Amino acid sequence: xxxxxxxxxxxxxxxxxxxxxxxxxxxxxxxxxxxxxxxxxxxxxxxxxxxxxxxxxxxxxxxxxxxxxxxxxxxxxxxxxxxxxxxxxxxxxxxxxxxxxxxxxxxxxxxxxxxxxxxxxxxxxxxxxxxxxxxxxxxxxxxxxxxxxxxxxxxxxxxxxxxxxxxxxxxxxxxxxxxxxxxxxxxxxxxxxxxxxxxxxxxxxxxxxxxxxxxxxxxxxxxxxxxxxxxxxxxxxxxxxxxxxxxxxxxxxxxxxxxxxxxxxxxxxxxxxxxxxxxxxxxxxxxxxxxxxxxxxxxxxxxxxxxxxxxxxxxxxxxxxxxxxxxxxxxxxxxxxxxxxxxxxxxxxxxxxxxxxxxxxxxxxxxxxxxxxxxxxxxxxxxxxxxxxxxxxxxxxxxxxxxxxxxxxxxxxxxxxxxxxxxxxxxxxxxxxxxxxxxxxxxxxxxxxxxxxxxxxxxxxxxxxxxxxxxxxxxxxxxxxxxxxxxxxxxxxxxxxxxxxxxxxxxxxxxxxxxxxxxxxxxxxxxxxxxxxxxxxxxxxxxxxxxxxxxxxxxxx
Amino acid sequence: xxxxxxxxxxxxxxxxxxxxxxxxxxxxxxxxxxxxxxxxxxxxxxxxxxxxxxxxxxxxxxxxxxxxxxxxxxxxxxxxxxxxxxxxxxxxxxxxxxxxxxxxxxxxxxxxxxxxxxxxxxxxxxxxxxxxxxxxxxxxxxxxxxxxxxxxxxxxxxxxxxxxxxxxxxxxxxxxxxxxxxxxxxxxxxxxxxxxxxxxxxxxxxxxxxxxxxxxxxxxxxxxxxxxxxxxxxxxxxxxxxxxxxxxxxxxxxxxxxxxxxxxxxxxxxxxxxxxxxxxxxxxxxxxxxxxxxxxxxxxxxxxxxxxxxxxxxxxxxxxxxxxxxxxxxxxxxxxxxxxxxxxxxxxxxxxxxxxxxxxxxxxxxxxxxxxxxxxxxxxxxxxxxxxxxxxxxxxx
Numbered sequence: 001x002x003x004x005x006x007x008x009x010x011x012x013x014x015x016x017x018x019x020x021x022x023x024x025x026x027x028x029x030x031x032x033x034x035x036x037x038x039x040x041x042x043x044x045x046x047x048x049x050x051x052x053x054x055x056x057x058x059x060x061x062x063x064x065x066x067x068x069x070x071x072x073x074x075x076x077x078x079x080x081x082x083x084x085x086x087x088x089x090x091x092x093x094x095x096x097x098x099x100x101x102x103x104x105x106x107x108x109x110x111x112x113x114x115x116x117x118x119x120x121x122x123x124x125x126x127x128x129x130x131x132x133x134x135x136x137x138x139x140x141x142x143x144x145x146x147x148x149x150x151x152x153x154x155x156x157x158x159x160x161x162x163x164x165x166x167x168x169x170x171x172x173x174x175x176x177x178x179x180x181x182x183x184x185x186x187x188x189x190x191x192x193x194x195x196x197x198x199x200x201x202x203x204x205x206x207x208x209x210x211x212x213x214x215x216x217x218x219x220x221x222x223x224x225x226x227x228x229x230x231x232x233x234x235x236x237x238x239x240x241x242x243x244x245x246x247x248x249x250x251x252x253x254x255x256x257x258x259x260x261x262x263x264x265x266x267x268x269x270x271x272x273x274x275x276x277x278x279x280x281x282x283x284x285x286x287x288x289x290x291x292x293x294x295x296x297x298x299x300x301x302x303x304x305x306x307x308x309x310x311x312x313x314x315x316x317x318x319x320x321x322x323x324x325x326x327x328x329x330x331x332x333x334x335x336x337x338x339x340x341x342x343x344x345x346x347x348x349x350x351x352x353x354x355x356x357x358x359x360x361x362x363x364x365x366x367x368x369x370x371x372x373x374x375x376x377x378x379x380x381x382x383x384x385x386x387x388x389x390x391x392x393x394x395x396x397x398x399x400x401x402x403x404x405x406x407x408x409x410x411x412x413x414x415x416x417x418x419x420x421x422x423x424x425x426x427x428x429x430x431x432x433x434x435x436x437x438x439x440x441x442x443x444x445x446x447x448x449x450x451x452x453x454x455x456x457x458x459x460x461x462x463x464x465x466x467x468x469x470x471x472x473x474x475x476x477x478x479x480x481x482x483x484x485x486x487x488x489x490x491x492x493x494x495x496x497x498x499x500x501x502x503x504x505x506x507x508x509x510x511x512x513x514x515x516x517x518x519x520x521x522x523x524x525x526x527x528x529x530x531x532x533x534x535x536x537x538x539x540x541x542x543x544x545x546x547x548x549x550x551x552x553x554x555x556x557x
Numbered sequence: 558x559x560x561x562x563x564x565x566x567x568x569x570x571x572x573x574x575x576x577x578x579x580x581x582x583x584x585x586x587x588x589x590x591x592x593x594x595x596x597x598x599x600x601x602x603x604x605x606x607x608x609x610x611x612x613x614x615x616x617x618x619x620x621x622x623x624x625x626x627x628x629x630x631x632x633x634x635x636x637x638x639x640x641x642x643x644x645x646x647x648x649x650x651x652x653x654x655x656x657x658x659x660x661x662x663x664x665x666x667x668x669x670x671x672x673x674x675x676x677x678x679x680x681x682x683x684x685x686x687x688x689x690x691x692x693x694x695x696x697x698x699x700x701x702x703x704x705x706x707x708x709x710x711x712x713x714x715x716x717x718x719x720x721x722x723x724x725x726x727x728x729x730x731x732x733x734x735x736x737x738x739x740x741x742x743x744x745x746x747x748x749x750x751x752x753x754x755x756x757x758x759x760x761x762x763x764x765x766x767x768x769x770x771x772x773x774x775x776x777x778x779x780x781x782x783x784x785x786x787x788x789x790x791x792x793x794x795x796x797x798x799x800x801x802x803x804x805x806x807x808x809x810x811x812x813x814x815x816x817x818x819x820x821x822x823x824x825x826x827x828x829x830x831x832x833x834x835x836x837x838x839x840x841x842x843x844x845x846x847x848x849x850x851x852x853x854x855x856x857x858x859x860x861x862x863x864x865x866x867x868x869x870x871x872x873x874x875x876x877x878x879x880x881x882x883x884x885x886x887x888x889x890x891x892x893x894x895x896x897x898x899x900x901x902x903x904x905x906x907x908x909x910x911x912x913x914x915x916x917x918x919x920x921x922x923x924x925x926x927x928x929x930x931x932x933x934x935x936x937x938x939x940x941x942x943x944x945x946x947x948x949x950x951x952x953x954x
Contacts, residue, residue: 032564032565033565045778046913097597099598101596102598102894103597103598103607104598105591105593105595105596105597105598105605105608107612111609111612112612112616114613115612115613115616116616118617118620118622118722119616119617119619120619121818122617122621123620125624125819125820126624126628126629126819127660127689127691128625128626128697128856128940129690129691129700130689202623223579258750290840300671316764319719319720319721320717320719320799320801321719321720321721321797321799322745322764322797322799323721324721333750339583393745404583425721442721446697447764447765448741448762448763448764448765448798448815449741449763449764450696450697450698450699450701450800450813450815451697451700451739451744451818452691452695452696452697452698452699452761452817453697453815453818454698454817454819455818458818458826461820462820462824464617465823465915466822476608477609477613478610479605479849480604480609481609481613482606483612484600484602484605484606484609485598485602485605485606486596487598487599488598488599488600488601488602488606489598489599489602490602491597491598491599492599492602506569506570506573509569510566510569510570511571513562513563513565513566514560514562514563514566515561517561517563517565517566518564519561519562519564520564520948520950521947521948521949524949524950524953525949528953542676
């Protein structure tokens, strides 16, 4: 049986549903440029059927659901891709800076100065008493030395800038983790009461991508809608509304650069656990790439200083003196005390370093105790091989080797306390000996005391042809040329990988857009469609109204 | 395959395309502007390494070329001085021959003797010639005038303390030098200390090589060798304090017998100097003492000693031969330097070519690529301009 009231009700529902649909369209159009916004789609559904015979009537319409169009498998791929892209973007940015330091395409760098340096010795060898030749040699040697120290300092600057950036990234990450907890809370609270947390979910997906740019994470969604995030060693960052934040901690064994730790376990560095994301990229460039380049520069500086000095000492200067050191000789740096040591007194190092290469001596306590009781062992190759176990004398001074003395003031040692001391010639400290700078006559150009011959200068010039680097396989020049080539290779590799990953990223973004993005064309058509539906329902309402009038006026005269 | 195209996709795509094209466009621009293919190591890492290598070798080559030039100038000067010496010697020899004959008289010999002295002086001045401020014929003692006017007996100079020595006492020498050639002895303190504890080593070749194990410095006289001994007044010695003593064999020569050498290529050293010892004395590799011969001749002329004059004829002949031999040696050295020079210049040219192959840009190819990028960029802009024009909104009234 027909019922005019029911018709009116159906019309009302149609009007309201279409109004809602228009609202959804409006919000889609409004958010066309909102990052991470997933478009919404109203799902119309009819409300039941009434009647049992030929007069069955559809009761009406309602918006069953406002659907959020979203592909969670695509999201997984995007998160993964963000990690790799973030990693390589960080590497690329830093290596680009490094490349600038080693860019010698226009000349004037270490390669040029090295050629000029050897050339100046050659020149001196043909006129050993010439003042101009001597002054020229001193000035070129100073330029070479300062170029070495400048390049080394440039690299160290990039390292410490990277270090600061690592700390910033950790702070940023912690902020994101807090936001993640907030959003988790919102999603769970909204959905538990049957609401739609579409916008919070969009924000959360976007946030997850930001987090994975910084650090490589795995994640899963719990049945209550909260998102749990953990890093590759299984340790959680976010679990529901709980958060474990990261922190940075200076590591004295790594030039006081930051290690990454969890706030609640500050003694456990997780650097090795990070395999992708921006943080891992920055750590790798800081600790592996730049350290490697620096080490190469140090090796070169050490080889030049040691060999030139040795040869220089076997010649004679203009005043019949036996030659001294041409470059400032090797030095012993301050000892480094490992952060976990029990022993707390300040260790001093002195002596004259006699080694021919740069070395790090590591002293490890074997059995703890006081001076005169504690025993130790020494490694000169960074801990690969160890010498015999010895007792620390009561006086506290031990001689690990190569002329180094280490003095320990009285205090108690614990087993596995570690001390290390670096010695040698480092690029950052390279300089011409001040006595040579003050008096170019002190350059020992001659092999004989009569100083008419330039044979010693000739022998120093010949150092350029000796295969002194890389274990006797390359000359100093060639070693540097390979270094520049390998920096170039690293940059070219990073660029190639980044280009590829950017392309993949763009592809994934397009796929995501295809599913979740807002199309104005589509929304406009929907607008027309819903407007038509609304208009029709409203018209219907008018018709029913007239019918009501007719019905009400039926009893009148 | 993407089936649903949204507005953001269109803008993103255009954005990416423009930024990619711009990057490549500016890289091409850099290459065109520098006309170089390799502007940074990552452009061609291997090529960059080679370019740097070629540049370094080129720089060494140019230095070797300069050394060749310098040695050639030295040898040219030596050759010209020696040939002047030869001319004078010939002139003297003619005089000697004519004065040795029976027709010569005491007065002609006296006149000849008087005219001989300026020639000897002239010859001495030739033998004392300098290249810049270095004596040509004094061996490695380039700051010592090689020939004195008068003959002297074997002698030992006062020892010289090196200026940087810790020890400041005045060392005294003693003994008679018995060496066959001029030598410089050097005493080097190995371990510092005082007399009786400091140790020293001795070198008889101007400090190049050290003989024997370190010996304790005695408070009395310390024997170095060849009859030389030194006495050190008490004082404190530091390691590497050094003392040098010049000792001379009898004659006119003050230089030594060591030739100067210079590297004109990798492991290629050439001796470019001729020592006065070899060219003018009977010591070392020399065979006749020219100044002694001339002075003997002069004495014989003054004494009207025909026999004495005749006795000098053969030595004069040998002197001429000796000078000619070393003049010829100069010629041989110049020849071998010329060969080195050719090789170095050839290497230089080839290095320029090799560097250019890697480094220089192919401007035509670059220009073409540049034009193509320009078109791509224009297309992108064109698209960007029209992107907003086509929209369903235009058709909805």
